[in-house]
Amino acid sequence: MVDTPKKLDTPTDLKTNAVNSVSDALNALLADSFALYFKTKNFHWHVSGPHFRDYHLLFDEQAAEIFATTDVIAERVRKIGNTTLRSIGDVSRHQTVKDNDKDYVSAKDMLAELRDDNLKMVESLRTLKDLADDAKDNATSAVVDEWTDAAERRAWFLFEAAQAG
Template identity: 70%
Template structure:
């Protein structure tokens, strides 16, 4: 995916920080990418929640809804972390589309097993994104981002584990 051209932070949005602006650019880029992926994963998880069918309907329907709520809850924390580093975050669906690496699923029908497998793979891709955030934060000396991303990583790993275990019986 092509790197986005960075617009200057408008004066009215400049957030005071002791972090170097140049050092935080890579952190903001990584955070904005996982934010875009989080929104893509949230919508895909809700899509599967709305369209799941079959003998495990209730279990998967509830699992997908719980996971979607957890993903959505993290999006605000990610965006606010970008702002705390003195940068700007996503502004639109188009911005999400340009930055996301997790692909959408517009299929008319997806089997429950394929839903579980796809969401598991996407959560693991999100884990990779969080690890990139951690590395960028470490290099920038941004210990706050470096610390908080561990919780987000753990949540995504847990979602992937639950999806894997649920898929064993599908």
Template identity: 60%
Template sequence: MMVRDAKAVQNEQLSTMPADLKPGAVRDIAGALNALLADVYALYLKTKNFHWHVSGPHFRDYHLLLDDHAGRSFAITDDIAERVRKIGGTTLRSIGHVNRLKRLLDNDADYVTPMDMFAELRDDNKQLIAKMRETHDLCDEYGYVATASLLENWIDEAER
């Protein structure tokens, strides 16, 4: 393939874009989903950080609980990104991109008590659920039922 042909292919829209979504809807939904994806990655990494650094008399239980929570967060990342691609958008490309879009705060503290870890993750999870609801409302506004339905499942899972 010639370089100019490769560049042309790179700039093509994904051919699976739903015909009934207007370009503004694609832009808005893809933007909301990418921000949500960045938040999920941020929550995943924070949870793994806490998993790696938890200590104390309940270490084993907390360690396993945090690992399970991280796994559940990571499990939806591919689905979110694929929704973006399905409508013809582009998705996150790097850690820097994640950092620019995420709304959850990092925790780089040298030591965090287990109870503070759980309180912070609880608050982050509440914030993530609120962002999921906003994205759901946006999908409803544009009549994009498929992604709205997935968001309902993710909200339900996050509320557990």
């Protein structure tokens, strides 16, 4: 006799439609977080020029901050009763942050691209905040505030760093 795996069935008092809309937005955020993390690390590895050390350290710091949110995002999806991304392919199907596979990107362009990606993430976070509030998902709503502040801070630092270049 083969045991059939049980369906993941996390208890929640949120309505099914609310769980689906919030978890869809969280999964999109998770995909964008992985894409932005990898792009930021790519730029960390490949930055060059007169501000190398500053940008290299900035990109590494920002990548670590972005990566640190991924587990929290995925666990929010599970806590409210849904499933999350499972693979790099799944990430690529959900991400809106564009990859950058160019052989060379100037430091100035790296700063601008990451700034714009972080600002786009802020927009997504504001939408997620509204969805969480509508769903009465207080815990997601609260943590989204922190993530929004962090993304705004990254965009600000990238903007200011570009003024030096």
